[in-house]
Amino acid sequence: xxxxxxxxxxxxxxxxxxxxxxxxxxxxxxxxxxxxxxxxxxxxxxxxxxxxxxxxxxxxxxxxxxxxxxxxxxxxxxxxxxxxxxxxxxxxxxxxxxxxxxxxxxxxxxxxxxxxxxxxxxxxxxxxxxxxxxxxxxxxxxxxxxxxxxxxxxxxxxxxxxxxxxxxxxxxxxxxxxxxxxxxxxxxxxxxxxxxxxxxxxxxxxxxxxxxxxxxxxxxxxxxxxxxxxxxxxxxxxxxxxxxxxxxxxxxxxxxxxxxxxxxxxxxxxxxxxxxxxxxxxxxxxxxxxxxxxxxxxxxxxxxxxxxxxxxxxxxxxxxxxxxxxxxxxxxxxxxxxxxxx
Amino acid sequence: xxxxxxxxxxxxxxxxxxxxxxxxxxxxxxxxxxxxxxxxxxxxxxxxxxxxxxxxxxxxxxxxxxxxxxxxxxxxxxxxxxxxxxxxxxxxxxxxxxxxxxxxxxxxxxxxxxxxxxxxxxxxxxxxxxxxxxxxxxxxxxxxxxxxxxxxxxxxxxxxxxxxxxxxxxxxxxxxxxxxxxxxxxxxxxxxxxxxxxxxxxxxxxxxxxxxxxxxxxxxxxxxxxxxxxxxxxxxxxxxxxxxxxxxxxxxxxxxxxxxxxxxxxxxxxxxxxxxxxxxxxxxxxxxxxxxxxxxxxxxxxxxxxxxxxxxxxxxxxxxxxxxxxxxxxxxxxxxxxxxxx
Numbered sequence: 001x002x003x004x005x006x007x008x009x010x011x012x013x014x015x016x017x018x019x020x021x022x023x024x025x026x027x028x029x030x031x032x033x034x035x036x037x038x039x040x041x042x043x044x045x046x047x048x049x050x051x052x053x054x055x056x057x058x059x060x061x062x063x064x065x066x067x068x069x070x071x072x073x074x075x076x077x078x079x080x081x082x083x084x085x086x087x088x089x090x091x092x093x094x095x096x097x098x099x100x101x102x103x104x105x106x107x108x109x110x111x112x113x114x115x116x117x118x119x120x121x122x123x124x125x126x127x128x129x130x131x132x133x134x135x136x137x138x139x140x141x142x143x144x145x146x147x148x149x150x151x152x153x154x155x156x157x158x159x160x161x162x163x164x165x166x167x168x169x170x171x172x173x174x175x176x177x178x179x180x181x182x183x184x185x186x187x188x189x190x191x192x193x194x195x196x197x198x199x200x201x202x203x204x205x206x207x208x209x210x211x212x213x214x215x216x217x218x219x220x221x222x223x224x225x226x227x228x229x230x231x232x233x234x235x236x237x238x239x240x241x242x243x244x245x246x247x248x249x250x251x252x253x254x255x256x257x258x259x260x261x262x263x264x265x266x267x268x269x270x271x272x273x274x275x276x277x278x279x280x281x282x283x284x285x286x287x288x289x290x291x292x293x294x295x296x297x298x299x300x301x302x303x304x305x306x307x308x309x310x311x312x313x314x315x316x317x318x319x320x321x322x323x324x325x326x327x328x329x330x331x332x333x334x335x336x337x338x339x340x341x342x
Numbered sequence: 343x344x345x346x347x348x349x350x351x352x353x354x355x356x357x358x359x360x361x362x363x364x365x366x367x368x369x370x371x372x373x374x375x376x377x378x379x380x381x382x383x384x385x386x387x388x389x390x391x392x393x394x395x396x397x398x399x400x401x402x403x404x405x406x407x408x409x410x411x412x413x414x415x416x417x418x419x420x421x422x423x424x425x426x427x428x429x430x431x432x433x434x435x436x437x438x439x440x441x442x443x444x445x446x447x448x449x450x451x452x453x454x455x456x457x458x459x460x461x462x463x464x465x466x467x468x469x470x471x472x473x474x475x476x477x478x479x480x481x482x483x484x485x486x487x488x489x490x491x492x493x494x495x496x497x498x499x500x501x502x503x504x505x506x507x508x509x510x511x512x513x514x515x516x517x518x519x520x521x522x523x524x525x526x527x528x529x530x531x532x533x534x535x536x537x538x539x540x541x542x543x544x545x546x547x548x549x550x551x552x553x554x555x556x557x558x559x560x561x562x563x564x565x566x567x568x569x570x571x572x573x574x575x576x577x578x579x580x581x582x583x584x585x586x587x588x589x590x591x592x593x594x595x596x597x598x599x600x601x602x603x604x605x606x607x608x609x610x611x612x613x614x615x616x617x618x619x620x621x622x623x624x625x626x627x628x629x630x631x632x633x634x635x636x637x638x639x640x641x642x643x644x645x646x647x648x649x650x651x652x653x654x655x656x657x658x659x660x661x662x663x664x665x666x667x668x669x670x671x672x673x674x675x676x677x678x679x680x681x682x683x684x
Contacts, residue, residue, distance in 0.1 A: 304432040
């Protein structure tokens with residue numbers, strides 16, 4: 001496609017900085033290569049082929065997904081060794097079995113005996129068999145240290161990462177003592193994988209996802225710095241309301257999502273380059289912007305002026321957009337189309 | 343398509359009760375026909391051709407939209423007399439001009455002199471001219487009484503509807519006194535149009551939208567009753583966590599949206615038929631359900647059991663779904679595909 005400036009795009013628009021995405025991917029790949037741990041990047045944040053390719057270093061192997069629609073989408077695009085990182089819903093056993101038959105490796109998670117019983121009702125064709133004579137073969141333990149999302153700062157993240165790692169390593173030892181020496185161990189979240197502790201080198205796999213974009217929430221947690229955040233929503237000023245000391249912009253929750261309301265001093269997003277502005281509230285297609293202190297200088301924000309929103313939660317914001325506009329060196333160089341549904 | 347039970351659908355899934363949609367549409371059409379006021383239904387809640395047809399009583403004429411993508415979508419599907427009910431963003435003037443040239447009637451809104459100047463830079467072809475010799479022709483005044491959304495009960499809604507109506511009628515009188523007798527007057531919101539006051543008969547148009555589905559928010563406001571709400575998200579139980587007195591279900595914010603968190607005693611949704619259950623929190627694809635009081639009886643909610651969520655805000659929940667499954671008399675009878683983007 002012809003290159004053009006991000007500022008020419010119809011707003012609101014979700015834009016992705018290709019260089020930052022590549023840097024975030026490379027940093028995570030190198031970090032866990034050095035630790036000798038397999039990185040299994042999670043696709044749920046972006047759900048695009050292009051980003052999946054970048055996160056796997058071009059291999060299209062060894063990924064985690066959050067929906068079966070993602071699993072099918074990546075399988076169609078030549079990805080393999082896919083982990084459906086979700087307690088398998090019983091209505092999806094048949095589709096999972098079909099994917100298992102198509103792919104070299106397709107993993108499902110269970111956390112109940114009922115799910116185990118359901119898997120047993122659907123043996124796999126083509127010589128594949130997940131069953132041993134006495135039951136299903138356990139290939140790994142999966143823990144998501146979601147509690148890192150309440151952290152504040154690197155040391156706090158490391159403390160939770162250590163606690164989770166110690167917990168799962170202890171569990172693995174118990175399994176080994178009980179005669180189960182094969183299963184892999186896996187933990188992960190973007191905060192813990194951005195600041196891993198040394199003991200994580202004893203794990204088999206990690207599965208972070210959000211780090212490919214990062215966002216204001218990850219900045220707040222301490223996972224990343226502003227310059228690592230790869231995504232923005234561009235929005236234009238569409239109204240001046242001096243009687244309310246407010247601007248109206250053309251991005252509402254349909255373009256940003258309502259995720260994280262009240263979690264930032266600047267409201268629903270960070271307005272880049274304007275630390276005194278707050279995205280106070282949104283309707284479906286409108287955003288209300290006001291100064292944190294003082295009166296708005298409307299000359300600085302004429303009708304039509306572009307503002308750049310750093311999302312609180314990139315996963316939630318990306319979900320609102322059917323197309324991601326990808327830019328590099330000030331030019332739009334690609335359009336990515338995420339998959340949707342379940 | 344072949345009919346099947348909603349309970350056979352892959353979850354989470356957004357389902358629409360066709361009979362309730364038709365009843366909600368018919369009630370609104372009849373209400374304003376009797377008052378002699380033109381109903382201009384808003385498409386933003388559903389963004390589908392099928393619902394647009396039902397809301398216009400089959401005419402495909404006289405609608406309001408919230409994005410230019412919706413305007414183009416409805417124009418392509420034979421709709422006309424379309425109001426782009428939004429302060430026109432300056433980057434969209436050219437596309438608006440093209441739609442004005444294609445359609446018999448396409449209306450835009452402005453609330454600034456800058457927007458007026460921009461419209462003047464793009465005269466319309468084909469003999470159409472929105473300009474008079476001295477400027478742009480004003481064809482109507484549009485007010486959205488969004489403050490009805492903070493109402494509680496029919497009397498409160500009527501008080502706000504009366505205040506807004508009185509305000510705009512007074513404004514129209516002032517315009518008439520200043521020699522401007524032509525412009526139409528328009529107000530509307532689902533609460534005020536569900537319980538209109540008599541003075542609204544003096545308006546030219548009303549433009550509600552959400553009423554086609556209604557939702558838990560509209561029940562809370564007093565616009566509708568439970569039996570009028572036409573949409574649900576179906577979700578399945580995927581986990582039992584007795585140590586936390588919780589169920590896990592397969593609907594997170596990707597299937598419901600985060601809209602309205604904390605606004606209902608039952609959390610992010612109403613769980614139909616289970617007034618003692620609360621949707622406490624969500625991740626992207628998981629929902630945590632707990633009892634409001636007492637201990638969960640897990641036998642009532644086995645793994646795989648279906649729960650039926652009444653969304654807090656149907657507009658926000660519908661936006662999360664690329665397909666709506668439409669049911670009637672217990673069978674899935676259609677699939678509707680909404681438009682997206684801007």
